[in-house]
Structure formats: structure tokens, C-alpha cells
Amino acid sequence: MWSEEMRKRINSLWDMDSYDIYGMSELxxxxxxxxxxxxxGLHVWEDHYLIEVVDPKTGEPLEPEEEGVLVVTPLTHDAMPLIRYWTNDITKLLDATSCDCGRTMRRIARIKGRADDMLIINGVNVFPQAIELVVLSQPWASPHYQIVVEREGELDRLYVYVEANRKMDEKEKEHLAEKLKHQLRETIMVTPRVTILDPGQLPRQEGGKAKRVIDKRRI
Ligand SMILES: [Zn+2]
Incomplete structure (x- = not known):
């Protein structure tokens, strides 16, 4: 799963256009x-799949533009029929029933996150993808970042560590961190503590990526 910002970076690095697709082996x-x-948005192959977006708590279908869990019923499977398969992916049906491309199949929004990836921070629902979107829109940010949630006393505390794509002095780091903190607060409704790191400072896992989300409340 990627964010729009990650797509932009891939497109510009490779000088290409890239397409989002949605699928899973169960389907x-x-x-x-x-x-x-x-x-x-993503056109659904409605001749093969009946899709619904439902309230994650009640399972009731939601209206277009309302976010919930995507539930899929394949219509043409023989060997493994599934009825209202709970994907756990959060999205919404787009309101428009046709697209300027001429196709009439319904569209869903890009997957926002997994229902079980959602962090609840002091009662506010936060998707790590929403944080990624803001972080990667910073021209100085590398794709390596880490989100850490801890509990301090009665309160949850959100930390966001971002590697810069170049060396900076402390003053510049502080200034950019403050700016990013405000942008994140506007988007996710939680005020994080933002730290900007030098390139290569975050520990990498196998495959060369930094672990993206660490919820220390669960450890
Ligand atoms: Zn279209």
C-alpha cells in the first residue's frame, strides 16, 4: 500500500505514470x-464483484463518501464462494457513478489503511497512512520515517521521526520540525512531537526499510 506522495516520488524518479490496483488472494x-x-479512484470490476462499504462496528452498509470497511462478494467464483468477505481495508465508495474516462463501473477511493492498523491516540483515530502523506510531502524528507506511540501517565504521546534527505544544522531541523508538527496536527487532529534525523539514522530492518509504526502501549 502506498500514499499519493509515495506515488508522486516513484513517478518522478522513474519518469513514468503508475496505477493503483486493489486485490487479494482470497478474491x-x-x-x-x-x-x-x-x-x-479505482474502478471496481462490478461484473465479478459486489462491493459494499460498511460501518466497522455495526456491519451496516454506508452511504457513498462515508468511510468504512470494504466488504466484497465475488459473483463468479466457483470453488471458493465467499459472501460479504470482510477485507478489513478502509475506503469509501465515490459518489459519482460514472467517470470522465467513460467507464460506468463504480469507484472506490484509494485504500486509506487497514482497520487494524488504525491507532487510537487519546481517543482520536489516526491512520499511519495519513501521517505518511504529510511527511512525504515535505521536500526535505526522505522516505524513511518512524511513528512511535507511548503512554505517559494517562496520556498517549505520538512521536514522529523523519530522516532528512540531506545534512542540516540543528536550527534548520528545529524550524522544519515545528512546521511539520503544525501540518500534522491540522491533518490528524493530534499534536505529535517531531524529530528530524540525519540521513541513515533510523535503524533499518531486513530489506532496508525502517520499521514504520511502533506502538509501545502494546508491548
Ligand atoms: Zn475512469
């Missing part, structure tokens, strides 16, 4: 929904 493969060239 027989890679493509339950795919973007058209307009990149305004």
Missing part, C-alpha cells in the same frame, strides 16, 4: 479494482 488475485488514467 483470486491482483485485480478487484484498478485506476483508469484519470487516477480519481
Amino acid at each position: 483470486y488475485g491482483q485485480c478487484t479494482a484498478v485506476e483508469c488514467h484519470l487516477h480519481e
